[in-house]
Amino acid sequence: MQIRSIILYSKSGEKRVLDFRLGELNIVTGTSQTGKSALLDIVDFCLGRDEATLPISPIFNTVAWYAVILQLPDTRVLAARPAPSATAKSVTNAMLEVGNDLGIPELPDLRVNTDSTQLRQQLGRRIGIGDTRSEPAPGSLLSPLSANLGHAVLLCLQNQDEVASKRALFHRQNERSIPESLKATIPYFLGAVPEDQAALQQQLLQAKRALRRAENDLKTAQETNQGVESRLQSLLSEASVHGLLADDNIGSSDRAVVIEALQQASSFRPDPHNGDEEQRRQELLLTEESAALRRQLRSLAEERQLLGDLETQAVGYTGAVTRGMSRLSALNLVPDGFPGEHSCPLCGNELAEPDPTIADMHTTLADLRGQLDSVQPVQPRREQALREIEQTAARLREQLRGIEGALSVVAEQRSQQAGLLGQAEAQAYTRGRISAYLSQISTTTDNGHLQRLQSDISIGQQIVRGLEEQLDSEAIDDNLTHSLSYLSGKMTSHARFLKLEHGDRLVRLNLKKLTVVADTHEGITELLRIGSGKNHVGYHLAAHLALHQYFVNNSRPVPRFLMLDQPTQPYYPSDMAKARGRLEDITIDEDRVTVTRLFQLMHQVVTELSPNFQMIVSDHADLSHDWYQESVRYNWRGGEKLIPTTWLDDNPTP
Numbered sequence: 001m002q003i004r005s006i007i008l009y010s011k012s013g014e015k016r017v018l019d020f021r022l023g024e025l026n027i028v029t030g031t032s033q034t035g036k037s038a039l040l041d042i043v044d045f046c047l048g049r050d051e052a053t054l055p056i057s058p059i060f061n062t063v064a065w066y067a068v069i070l071q072l073p074d075t076r077v078l079a080a081r082p083a084p085s086a087t088a089k090s091v092t093n094a095m096l097e098v099g100n101d102l103g104i105p106e107l108p109d110l111r112v113n114t115d116s117t118q119l120r121q122q123l124g125r126r127i128g129i130g131d132t133r134s135e136p137a138p139g140s141l142l143s144p145l146s147a148n149l150g151h152a153v154l155l156c157l158q159n160q161d162e163v164a165s166k167r168a169l170f171h172r173q174n175e176r177s178i179p180e181s182l183k184a185t186i187p188y189f190l191g192a193v194p195e196d197q198a199a200l201q202q203q204l205l206q207a208k209r210a211l212r213r214a215e216n217d218l219k220t221a222q223e224t225n226q227g228v229e230s231r232l233q234s235l236l237s238e239a240s241v242h243g244l245l246a247d248d249n250i251g252s253s254d255r256a257v258v259i260e261a262l263q264q265a266s267s268f269r270p271d272p273h274n275g276d277e278e279q280r281r282q283e284l285l286l287t288e289e290s291a292a293l294r295r296q297l298r299s300l301a302e303e304r305q306l307l308g309d310l311e312t313q314a315v316g317y318t319g320a321v322t323r324g325m326s327r328l329s330a331l332n333l334v335p336d337g338f339p340g341e342h343s344c345p346l347c348g349n350e351l352a353e354p355d356p357t358i359a360d361m362h363t364t365l366a367d368l369r370g371q372l373d374s375v376q377p378v379q380p381r382r383e384q385a386l387r388e389i390e391q392t393a394a395r396l397r398e399q400l401r402g403i404e405g406a407l408s409v410v411a412e413q414r415s416q417q418a419g420l421l422g423q424a425e426a427q428a429y430t431r432g433r434i435s436a437y438l439s440q441i442s443t444t445t446d447n448g449h450l451q452r453l454q455s456d457i458s459i460g461q462q463i464v465r466g467l468e469e470q471l472d473s474e475a476i477d478d479n480l481t482h483s484l485s486y487l488s489g490k491m492t493s494h495a496r497f498l499k500l501e502h503g504d505r506l507v508r509l510n511l512k513k514l515t516v517v518a519d520t521h522e523g524i525t526e527l528l529r530i531g532s533g534k535n536h537v538g539y540h541l542a543a544h545l546a547l548h549q550y551f552v553n554n555s556r557p558v559p560r561f562l563m564l565d566q567p568t569q570p571y572y573p574s575d576m577a578k579a580r581g582r583l584e585d586i587t588i589d590e591d592r593v594t595v596t597r598l599f600q601l602m603h604q605v606v607t608e609l610s611p612n613f614q615m616i617v618s619d620h621a622d623l624s625h626d627w628y629q630e631s632v633r634y635n636w637r638g639g640e641k642l643i644p645t646t647w648l649d650d651n652p653t654p
Helices: 036-046 116-126 149-153 178-189 197-226 228-241 255-266 276-333 357-375 378-444 447-470 473-498 533-553 575-580 589-609 626-631 646-650
Strands: 002-010 015-019 025-030 063-071 076-082 093-099 507-510 515-520 523-526 561-565 614-619 632-636
Touching: 002 036, 002 614, 015 632, 025 036, 025 589, 025 626, 036 063, 036 076, 036 561, 036 614, 076 116, 093 116, 116 149, 149 178, 197 228, 197 378, 197 447, 228 255, 228 378, 255 378, 276 357, 276 378, 357 378, 473 507, 473 533, 473 589, 507 533, 515 533, 533 561, 533 589, 589 614, 589 626, 626 632
Parallel strands: 025 614, 025 632, 561 614
Antiparallel strands: 002 015, 002 063, 063 076, 076 093, 507 515, 515 523
16 A cells, blocks of 8 residues: 555645655655645545544635545555644544546535444455454453554654654554554564464454363263262252152152152142131131120120129118117017007106107108018019029120130131141252252263263363464464564664664664664663764664565565654754755765665665655755656755645635
8 A cells, every 4th residue: 555645635625735656766755844744644544543643724714625536556545634633632534436537526516425444444355454363462451452553553644743763663652552652563564473373363262262161061070979978868858858758768869769759749748727717717707706705795794794783772771770770679678558649658648738750760760660561572573683683694704704715716727727838938948959959960860961061171172272283382482583583684784774873783673672783792782772963863864674574575464664753853953954955065074974865865765666665855955966856756945845825815714
């Protein structure tokens, strides 16, 4: 995949089209603030980067869409993105079209038809990025990582802040999670990891899970089989205790006999209890009768109390009458022929004054006798009534005792039934345990089942061994060592050509630290410890050219282009020198030679790999060499820029 064109669309429909040659070195030279550095950001954005890194300025605000036309071996691809607003931090909308004769569309033809994730995935599949996934180390909190176009693009871009950096070798290496992505995916892009690694890892993961499951099943079955005899006897004893066995004298230890007895026990059904309702009805009737009898007895007791009170009153009254009659009994001493109130009752002489008392006393005595006679006949009737009350009470008490006896019987029956219900629950619980255990040992204790589990484990172990051999980490390490050795050879050669410091010794790529290391007399030295920005640019160029030489020669799924932004920046310290870009403006002779060698090396590698590799370099340098000038595609000096200034007039900022 190489870049045929970079297109910018103004909001009024104008187009700025930059065409590049395939398989060649393309140089965009010019003064500062002409838009050279934006080319790399536009390509990065159009290839699926969500973060908006494009310049924010009045003239860039006139752009409506950014697009690139990519050339693949068999077709062309248009990848376009609507320009993010000035306040947007990220955007995911995208347009993707594929066609052999794909041209440059007009602005009205642009439309969002996908998102950045799909764009990266589809482009990645078209350049051959396979179904690979890197599993994190055991215990790591990182998620599995699948390589995609976004990871490959990290190996194809170097902006002006990166190309001369001593701390970061790759694009966006200083951003969060990017170093982990690079470490995980570079081995795949170098071909050290199998193309179908993700599928194999997934198969290995599933095979290991199946193997662990079979091993656990076998272990459980064996443990169950070892304790099955004692457990069967225990359940048999429990069934006997709860009355679930038709025959409690099963003395056989044969497993089949015991299991049959337990199966019968698990099928035991207790007699249903249907008399509860009738019993409750009878108990209610007896309770009501008992209450009625008690009310009658209380009524009889009140009547008996009333008669007793009357008797007491009658006795008192009779006593009083009798005492009155006794005191008047002296009247019996008065002779029968007593003349009356004019005579003394003792001596019979005539009284001076008449005394009527004797007559009154006789009258009173006669009244008392009459009252006493009227009281005496009532006594027998009262006594009769008391006897009748006592008889009735005795009869009622007898009935009450009978009813209370019946209630006692009912209560005893209910207590017995409660005991039966508890036993029924215990029986049901035991039947459930027996049934569950019999269903468990019906398969686990089968010898054939154990053999099948052992066979499954043997097959699972063979599958896991086979997959592990295919994903052999030692083989991957060997492949990676071979790839890094190739890179080291190329990097050392490039470093010597550029005459970099420590370039006369072995130069290598350290993937664990994502940097370049060089063997020095003091030992292994990382890029961070090598001085001068000129050396940093040289080692960046040596490493990335070596990587793309490897990618091309080994047909690895990485875009076939490398974009560099201002690799000669350490050599042009003044604005005047940058504006002119000539070698004569570089004061040191050695630097002029080095700048020339930088572009010579780019031109040499691109030519060597042509037509399978393309470089696009944005720089101030404007060398006079013929081969250089033939590579210059755009020279933005004298007012020419990436975005025509007329766009600002046609698209005024609101």
